[in-house]
Amino acid sequence: xxxxxxxxxGLPAPQQFDAWMRCWYDGIVDIVxxxxxxxxxxxxxxxxxxxxxxxxxxxxxxxxxxRSITHIRRNPIDHWIVTLSxxxxxxxxxxxxIVNVPPRTVLVVSLGREFSxxxxxxxxxxxxxxxxxxxxxxxxLDRACSTVLGTTLGSLLGDYLGLLERILPDSAxxxxxxxxxxxxxxVAACLASARDRAxxxxxxxxxxxxxxxxxxxxxxxxxxxxxxxxxxxxxSISRSNLYRLMDAEGGVARYIQRQRLxxxxxxxxxxxxxxxITVIGEELCFADTSGFSRAxxxxxxxxxxxxxxxxxxxxKPSESSxxxxxxxxxxxxSMLRTI
Numbered sequence: 016x017x018x019x020x021x022x023x024x025g026l027p028a029p030q031q032f033d034a035w036m037r038c039w040y041d042g043i044v045d046i047v048x049x050x051x052x053x054x055x056x057x058x059x060x061x062x063x064x065x066x067x068x069x070x071x072x073x074x075x076x077x078x079x080x081x082r083s084i085t086h087i088r089r090n091p092i093d094h095w096i097v098t099l100s101x102x103x104x105x106x107x108x109x110x111x112x113i114v115n116v117p118p119r120t121v122l123v124v125s126l127g128r129e130f131s132x133x134x135x136x137x138x139x140x141x142x143x144x145x146x147x148x149x150x151x152x153x154x155x156l157d158r159a160c161s162t163v164l165g166t167t168l169g170s171l172l173g174d175y176l177g178l179l180e181r182i183l184p185d186s187a188x189x190x191x192x193x194x195x196x197x198x199x200x201x202v203a204a205c206l207a208s209a210r211d212r213a214x215x216x217x218x219x220x221x222x223x224x225x226x227x228x229x230x231x232x233x234x235x236x237x238x239x240x241x242x243x244x245x246x247x248x249x250x251s252i253s254r255s256n257l258y259r260l261m262d263a264e265g266g267v268a269r270y271i272q273r274q275r276l277x278x279x280x281x282x283x284x285x286x287x288x289x290x291x292i293t294v295i296g297e298e299l300c301f302a303d304t305s306g307f308s309r310a311x312x313x314x315x316x317x318x319x320x321x322x323x324x325x326x327x328x329x330x331k332p333s334e335s336s337x338x339x340x341x342x343x344x345x346x347x348x349s350m351l352r353t354i
Contacts, residue, residue, distance in 0.1 A: 016186050018072075028055030035075075040330045049077035063183045066195035067148035070179055074138040083133040093127030093154045097202065098141040099173045103135035104143050109161040116188065121173045123156060123206075140153065142198075147201055155206040165207070172205035175225045210259065224260055226303070232274055239300050243267050258293040275299040278316045280308070282345040283323045290318045 021038050022041060032052040041044060048056055062071040098105075098121065105116040109130045116122045124130055127146070137164035164172065179198075183191075204220060231249050235241040246267070247254050256266060264270040282288045282295050289300075296307035296319075311319050 016063065016183055016191070017179065018063050018183070018187055020059065020061050022059040023172055024059065026055050029053050031058070031253065032056035032241075032337060035300055040088070040219065042280050043092070044080050044082045045310070046277040047079045047081075049079070050239070065179070065183070065198065066192045067145055068198055069078060069143040070176070070183065071141045071143070072138065072180060075134070075136070077134065077136045079131065079133050082126060082129060084129055087127065087129065091127075093146050095144045095146070095152075095160070096124050096126065096162055097144065097172070098122045098124070099140040099176050101137035101139045103137040106133040107161060108132065108224060112161055114163060117165070121169045121174065121176075124163070125160045136352060139331070140180060142176055144178075144198075144202070146193075149202075152199060152209065153204075154204055159206050168205040171223050173224065175201050175205075178223060183326070221260060224250075224256070228252075228257070228260065234270060236274060236278060237270075237298055237300065241271055241300070272310060273314065276311055279311065279319065280315060280322060283319055284326045286327050292323065 020283055021035075023035050026034055032046075032055075035058050036046060052233060056076055058073075058075040060073050061070055094134055100116050100120050102116055102118050105122065106124065106317045107114040107116060107124070107130060109124075109128065117216070124329065144152065144156065149156075163169075174213075179194075201220065212353065227250055228246060231246055232241065235245060235249075238245070238267055243254055243257055246252065246257055250257075261267045261270055264273075276299075279295055279299055282290075283292070288295075292307075296304055301307035301310070308318055311317075311322075315322065317325075
């Protein structure tokens, strides 16, 4: 699904700010750029309609934003906005309350309340949740308004927003209405402590944890220390939860070995890589060449040297290798690797 995109970059610099305000923010908030409007206001918004929600990636120059009581009276929408800040902090003021929002942190605001904020030039992710379609979330979202969600569950919610952004381009329009329940359950679980809320969002939370595990394994793939202990330490996840999540992959050790074998296959299939097979095996933490070769053959029904020879002669990967990759992709975790 393609997002709806609004960009000011194709307009003359003096017209950019007015176009930005007119097309999206007019009547909802006031924006005061930190620099002269005449110098330009290069901004972009990509938005997806997801059932009753809107997910937007906003890239905007430094500015101050205000929603006053006048705005609320003239335009009385009261949607919540769940914002994942970018690389720059946000300074939020809500009445007498001043909140410093660190980078990469989730913040909830309500368009039904007055607020003002100062933001540096940055890119941020925003989920607009309409009150009338998510009335059951009202107590949790209202309590969370103007509060920094710096907890583990708040971090999970931020990762979930990023995951949504990544999968939406490959989603069919007729699938999006079904996202409502999943999004509502995830937001509820991350804002409320009740166990029944967390149970409702279990599959969504698992997807985020699986994505975190995938990224950590990729980061430490060439480290001999990579294993359950390191993953638990780096991800702040319990060993029992890690084992549960990786059960469909045959266990943590099996998954790590498979990813190392896939990395070796990729290197051996690249004619420009001329490092010896022994070195490639050592780089990917296999203890000895014979053990590496046996594991490689079990996975791909071909030896490392056969795959390298085929690549250098321009042959395609064997059918057994393709079958192995296809089989791996059928598990929920492996499907995430394609996102």
